[in-house]
Amino acid sequence: MKVGVVRFPGSNCDGDAWHAVVDHLGVDAVYLWHKTASTEGCDVVILPGGFSYGDYLRPGAIARFSPVMSAVVAHARRGGPVLAICNGFQIACEAGLLPGALLRNASLRFVCDTVRLAVQRTDTMFTARYAPGQILRIPVAHGDGRYTADADTLTQLEAEGRVMFRYVDANGEPTSQANPNGALNNIAGIVNAEGNVLGMMPHPERAMDVRLGSADGVALFESLLAKVAA
């Protein structure tokens, strides 16, 4: 099995994603430079966080046209898993892999914090190793994380159970105080209709070790890699 970590000019969580996959889980990985028009036979693609192309125009707007993205979209259309984190989520939305968009945080402030997420589904390739309703502690670091979609899309996402993670308080309630960016319905992460593309603003790859604050991201990578290896 091989994981591809895409690198755009301005990516800055590519190293963390690599570390999570290679050092924590012992899986092979390669970096996929944005000019490479191929996923090089990778079984899983990670679109990492950062500020690709300086967030010029809108986060993700320019990255989606880089050569590697046509290969990533083709990989996704074949059913290949894509884990899109933070800026990766923004890029996936711009590329049409996921519906909706990520807008400037309602507070207008960059938010760098550890938040609580409630796992909404455990019957997916990304969340199989979590317990139903489990509350995770996962870092966020973004200025444009307010998930938005039109009313019909939002209704459809909820009806189809495609919200994977929601920002919640200590009691598991999706309150506005627990919402770091003003995302509609406290949405922190969603999947596409086929269930093979996950986009999320929080950073599971930065929650791999209790000594560094949280290991709640480990089960996400384990779920995904176990599913692909099976």
Added chain:
Amino acid sequence: MARYRLSIHISPRRGILDPQGQAVSDALHSLGFPEVRDVRVGRYLVAEVDAATPDAARAQATAMCEKLLANPVTEDFAIAAVEPA
């Protein structure tokens, strides 16, 4: 072929929360402009293009907005002007 200067306005779609616009609106109110309503903050782009006619230049601008310059989920665009450059 002639060269045209395009003026393109991109603004947050009405109905989508625009916290920047709200902050500017609040500031204007406190500066003594209580009559201000519904401020939205967007982008203004100027681009020069070569085209056969002004209409062709406008069509190019529209295609650029649809493909890249505006996000169809959250933003509206307007080609505010097409002038000889």
